[in-house]
Amino acid sequence: MMSPDTQKKIDAYWAGYFGCSDADLNGKETKVFTHQALGTFDGALVFRRKDACIVSVPATTPDIERSKLRGATPADAFNAAFLSRTFVISSDKVTGPAWVGFADRGGFKPVKSDARLLTPADEAATRELAEGCGETAWKQSKIAVDRLTNFGLFAGGKLVAASGYLNLAGQLAYIGVITHPDHRGKGYARMVASASMSHALEVHLLPMWRTLDAHASAVKLAGTLGFEKYAATLDVQLTEDEF
Numbered sequence: 299m300m301s302p303d304t305q306k307k308i309d310a311y312w313a314g315y316f317g318c319s320d321a322d323l324n325g326k327e328t329k330v331f332t333h334q335a336l337g338t339f340d341g342a343l344v345f346r347r348k349d350a351c352i353v354s355v356p357a358t359t360p361d362i363e364r365s366k367l368r369g370a371t372p373a374d375a376f377n378a379a380f381l382s383r384t385f386v387i388s389s390d391k392v393t394g395p396a397w398v399g400f401a402d403r404g405g406f407k408p409v410k411s412d413a414r415l416l417t418p419a420d421e422a423a424t425r426e427l428a429e430g431c432g433e434t435a436w437k438q439s440k441i442a443v444d445r446l447t448n449f450g451l452f453a454g455g456k457l458v459a460a461s462g463y464l465n466l467a468g469q470l471a472y473i474g475v476i477t478h479p480d481h482r483g484k485g486y487a488r489m490v491a492s493a494s495m496s497h498a499l500e501v502h503l504l505p506m507w508r509t510l511d512a513h514a515s516a517v518k519l520a521g522t523l524g525f526e527k528y529a530a531t532l533d534v535q536l537t538e539d540e541f
Contacts, residue, residue, distance in 0.1 A: 392533070398529045
């Protein structure tokens, strides 16, 4: 179980992210805010925390749409069909729900392995892993080839799994992980993610895990590492695809 101090730290981060109050995050209403951390992003983020729902929208969002969102119950606001009607978009523009969880030092369940911090000398191996995993999977992993906080696990001289994290405002570590398709099911993802989490905690960052609910194996992996669910999100694309 996350400590009260950890809970306060997470609440403070998201309150700043949305420009809302702790009470909004832990209330029982739907609240609508103009993007703060998301800046000019032309999409909406719907955030469900217990009984509350926070909707972050672009500055250009019309008052009529904001009013409909505010008038909806948190359960209705966190519903793809309702969102598609409100924003007048097709339902396939709503992605999710996604599972968002955190792990502090007390809840972390580390795993021993030979995973190590990657160096610039490993760039070729990292790019080979990225190619083997495919562009879509690599993009979803949130791992950047040149990031200095990437960890890797080698087998037979090949980099078979990697994990890294994105530093969010000097407070959170958004953990990403990927395993080569030929080496899945061997526990490698857990090993490299554990190494990445350990490093994040050592530099006083709180590990965060976000994955689609549909990715059941990723949600399960999060649980084995000690992550606890904090919230759920829906991503809304507000513009139509251009052809």
